Amino acid sequence: MxxxxxxxxxxxxxxxxxxxxxxxxxxxxxxxxxxxxxxxxxxxxxxxxxxxxxxxxxxxxxxxxxxxxxxxxxxxxxxxxxxxxxxxxxxxxxxxxxxxxxxxxxxxxxxxxxxxxxxxxxxxxxxxxxxxxxxxxxxxxGYGERCAGLSASMATSGISSLGVYTLNGPTPTPQSLLAGQPAPSAVGGAPPLGSRLAWALPTSSSPSAVGPATIRPPLGPSLSTTRALRPRQDGDAAGEVSEASLVRDILYVFQGIDGKFVKMSAQDNCYKIDTKVVVNKSLRDTCSRLAELGWLHNKVRKYTDARSLDRAFGLVGQSFCASLHQELKEYYRLLSVLHSQLQVEDDQGVNMCTESTLTLRRLLVWMYDPKVRLKMLAALVDFCQGRKGGELASAVHAYGKTGDPQMRALVQHILSLVSHPILNFLYRWIYDGELEDTYHEFFVASDPNVKTDRLWHDKYSLRKSMIPSFITMDQARKVLLIGKSINFLHQVCHDRTPPGKITPASKSADTPKDAAELLSDLEGAFQEKIDAAYFDTSKYLLDVLNRNYLLLEHLQAMRRYLLLGQGDFIRHLMDLLKPELARPATTLYQHNLTGILETAVRATNAQYDNMEVLKRLDVRLLEVSPGDTGWDVFSLDYHVDGPIATVFTRECMGHYLRVFNFLWRAKRMEYTLTDIWKGQMCNAKLLKTMPELSGVLHQCHILASEMVHFIHQMQYYITFEVLECSWDELWNKVQQAQDLDHIIAAHEVFLDTIISRCLLDNNSRSLLNQLRAIFDQIIEFQNAQDSLYRSALEELALQLQFEEKKKQNEEEGQWGVTAEQEVEEKRRIREFQETIPKMCSQLRILTHFYQSIVQQFLVLLTTSSDESLRFLSFRLDFNEHYRAREPRLRASLGATRGRRMSNI
Known part of the structure; x- marks a missing residue:
């Protein structure tokens, strides 16, 4: 067949x-x-x-x-x-x-x-x-059962026609209305968005009518001819308004149109029956309850009319208005059913006072669900006033946290429409790095005035007020980093790899349905999309920085040269620079110092470093002040540019310069004390023949030993407890970093740590001043000892010369010395011996001043909030030499030791 x-x-x-x-x-x-x-x-x-x-x-x-x-x-x-x-x-x-x-x-x-x-x-x-x-x-x-178009579906979730709406509401549909129910599903059958027109049926009731039926607004009581309200009954002595007339008015009020008896009261801001109109109290109360729908309708309608044409409201706001239009459209479908039923009854000649199916009580039951939905929309409109973009989406999302499944479904549908533009912004940003946010609705902001060298730090930022509440701060931070990494690769690293090869583009939220699916699984599919794009983009960026721009090698170079980690290079450089730096600062020339730097590089293990690193190493002279020597203005410099300047910013290089000057000064103290010790060892045997110097030399040995102990303990603290420990933490964090921000943050923490623990921050200014005073005393001691040795060696040379001449004269058979020569010799020796007490007094003053500064330094250390600095005070006064001299120090050290023992 x-x-x-x-x-x-x-x-x-x-x-x-x-x-x-x-x-x-x-x-x-x-x-x-x-x-x-x-x-x-x-x-x-x-x-x-x-x-x-x-x-x-x-x-x-x-x-x-x-x-x-x-x-x-x-x-x-x-x-x-x-x-x-x-x-x-x-x-x-x-x-x-x-x-x-x-x-x-x-x-x-x-x-x-x-x-x-x-x-x-x-x-x-x-x-x-x-x-x-x-x-x-x-x-x-939900709106998931919609078919091809909004007007082609009868299974909508909005404020629908009566037959469809009862599928979602608690009230069964009266079968009497089904007889005249229109099918609000044909294309063009619904009122256009933004229109106040309800649905009306063709006026002709003849089966042979051939004129095209049209959709027209329900006419008001004063304009209608075929739909005019029935007058009051002549036999009614009280002149009471019939319920049928009130029903007809209420249907107009539902659309925000004043009826003949029910009108908007500007004073009370509601629809009400005038007090002069004679109406049964029960009907008046029922009308008041029903008229609330008109007030709610006007509230929602006023918001959409005011915002629909406002371009500054943005795409998110327009989506919100479109969702409200959809709900009003479903509401108009319901009103069209009621109007058509009223029309059918009129055409059939039904006595509305006795036989009409449209009564106020029935309307009260049938309009219960639409009223609940309109109340929700009106509350949502109030809450969203003055909001736009992601802030508007957050407001809508907040209303979805309800126990009513129907209201939750309504809000979820509106949220899917509202969040659709936001998700489109998001996917375009994380997959292409493009940000076209004309009306500033997205939570990622861009500053077009920022130059390329500050792209990573200043060009892109988060608008915290625009972050939707359904997106966590961690997700927002990752979204910002993804797009920022793509733009950084293109504009700063000049990497031309297409974004699709860095992160395979996933399906975006092409429709509100896709947006609804993503929003329903924020911790699943949405989180996976964000994480996948974040890890792929960040890993590729770090690989480019390490492979093409040697980020890790530059980081190690900072440690070796600016933080004095390359010991043989720093020692040899200081030996070569000593004659130059001892001169006044105004006599120095940078090209001479640069030549000495290159010599030190070629003579040490620094020569084996990458040439990309060595060519960035340079000499820098600080601003010269009156009386400065080369030691005060010399500094090493490291040139950074391109992508690595994002990690080593100007602020970071300023911190490196401060730390280098401090470490260079401390290294100079160590170098100076080494020279002092060498001078003492070399001159001790030469001056044995001058017993009158034994006391002052002993005093020099004691003071030098104190200074050596102090500087050695400080160097140990700076080198091992500060630099090495901080560097180890930095290196571990850099190896485990997932994105460039982690590296930048770890590097900034590293610099902040060494600056604070090297006494270079504002909180340690008094400690740094005391430490600098101690350094100055070491220089003063070196000058005093050099002066002492210079005078003693001159005197020793004269005495040896006198004895040599005396011996030579005796060998020639002459008198060794004459009386005048002997007197002159004794006078000179007496004058020298008279200077020794002055030298001793000068050393005692120097020693006393040095010890008082050290004692004050120790007191400040013991009261510091940094535990490592408090422990440093123990090592500096391991034999309690200073504690015995300073009462304040005894109290501070005793309290600190007590706290330490309690911790143990």
Whole structure:
């Protein structure tokens, strides 16, 4: 047997006629010939190509024949036909049925059977039970069941038409309304967004009306002619307004239009019945409760009208307005059903005072769910006033935290529309590094005035107020780093690798449905997208910096040269620079010092470093002050540029310069004390013949030993406890860093640590001043000892010269010395011996001043908040030499030792 697909159009048309009429092929010959003439003709249809209007026309024909059950069945089956997508040209089929029903040669008594016949012709399945018989409670209020277009769906979650809305609400649909219910699903059947028009049915009730049906606003009481309110009954002595008139007014109020009796009160800001109008108290109260929908509608409508044309409101705000328009559109569908029912009753001549199905009490029940939804929308509008972008999305998200599943579904749908632009911004940023945020809605901000060298630090930042509440701060930070890394690679590193090869682009939120799916799994799929892009981009950036720009080698170079980690190089450089740096600072020339630097590099292990590192090493002379020597103004410098300047910023290089000057000065003290010790060792044997110097030399030895102990302990503390420990922590963090920000943060912590523990921060200024005073005393001691040795050696040379001359004269047979020479010699020796007490006094003063400064330094150390500095005071006074001299020190050291023992 051939299938339907294999049959000719004529056979199919004949089968359709038989199926509709329920007769044999011979009996439907007349209808078949009429159908062939209709299909083959070229005349224009008498009704616009609007499926909704055709279905309304069919239902009105059924209602005219008092076949309400068939009309309801037709509506339900038509709705299911729409959701199944069986037919592509539903309008054509429905129009054919309508034309067949309007055949003037066909008896009018059989018109009402077409809906039932058509219902029988449609396929039935498990869901073919009429929808007003049972209401599934499991249907969600989500918009996931929408079909191709908003107007082509009858399963929406918005404020829908009455028949559809009852699927989501707690109130069953009255079957009396189903008879006249329109199917608000055809293209063009809903009022346009931004319109105040409700749905109205065609005014003609004749089955043979051929004029196109139109959608028009419900007219107000004073303008309507065919819909005029019924006057009060003449026999009513009290002149009380009928309930039917109030129903008609309420339907206008639902749309924000004043009725004849129910009007907006500007003073009370609500719709109310004037006190002069005679109305039953129960009806007045019911009208007041129903009129609240009009007030809520106006509130939402006013917000959307004010914001829809405001471009500065941004894409997120426009999406929010679009979602409100969708909800109002569903609300208008419901009102169109009520208006059409009122129209049907008028056409049938129903006495609205006694027999009308539209009563205030029924409206109160039927409008319960729309009222709840409008209240939610109005509250949401109030809460979102003055907000835009991500802040607006956060406000909507906050309203989704409710226990009502229907309200939560409503907010989730609105949130999916609102967050769609934000997610588009986000995906374009993390996959392409592009930021086109014209209205500043995204939480990543860009400053176009920032230059390329400060791109990483200053160009991009987070707008914390625009971070949606459903995105965590950690996710926002990663999003910022991803796009910033892509732009850094392109603009600073000049890496031309396409972003798609760095991070394979994943599916973005192309539609609000995709956005809703992502928002429903923020800790799953969304987090995976962010993490994948973050790890891939950050890893690639670090690889480029380490491979092409030698970031880690430059970091080690800072440690070796600016932090004096290359010991042989620093010692040899200091030996070569000593003659130059001893001169006044104004006599130094940088090119001479640069030549000495290159000599020191070639003579030490520094020569084996990468040339990219060595060519950046240079000499720098600080600003010269009066009386400065070369030691005060000399400094090493390291040139940085390009991508590595992002890690070694100007601020960081300034910190390195401060630390270098401190370490260089401390290294000079060590170098100076070494010279002092060498001078003492060399001159001790030479001055044995001058016993009068033994006391002053002993005093020099003691003071030098104190200074050597102090400087050695300070050098140990700086080198091992500060530099080495901090460097080890930095290196471990750099090896484990996941992005460039981690490296920058670890490097800044490293610099802050060594600056604070080397007494270079503001909190340690008094300690640094004391330490500098100690360094100055070491220089003073070196000068005093050099002066002592110079005088002693001159005197020793004169005495040896005198004895040599005396011996030479005796060998020549002459007197060794004359009386005058002997007197002169004794006078000179006496003058020298008289200077020794002055030298001793000078050394005692120097020693006393040095010890007092050290004692003050120790007192400051013991009161420091840094535990390592408190422990340094123990090593500096290991034998309690200074404690015995300073009462304050005894109290401080005792308290510190007590705390230390309690910790143990």
């Amino acid at each position: 051939a299938t339907l697909d294999q049959k000719s159009p004529n056979v199919l048309l004949q089968s359709l006629c038989c199926r509709i009429t329920g007769k044999s092929e011979a009996e439907v010959a007349h209808q078949f010939q009429f159908a062939v003439r209709v299909i083959g003709s070229n005349y224009a249809p008498t009704i616009e190509r609007d499926e909704f209007l055709v279905t309304e026309k069919i239902k009105k024909e059924l209602l005219k024949q008092r076949r309400e059950a068939d009309a309801a069945l037709f509506s339900e089956l038509h709705r299911k036909l729409q959701t199944q997508g069986v037919l592509k040209h539903r309008w054509s089929v429905l129009y054919l049925l309508l034309i067949l029903a309007e055949d003037p040669r066909k008896p009018s008594s059989r018109v009402g059977n077409y809906g039932a016949v058509f219902a029988q012709a449609l396929p039935r399945d498990a869901h073919s039970t009429p929808f007003y018989c049972t209401r599934p409670q499991s249907l969600a209020l």
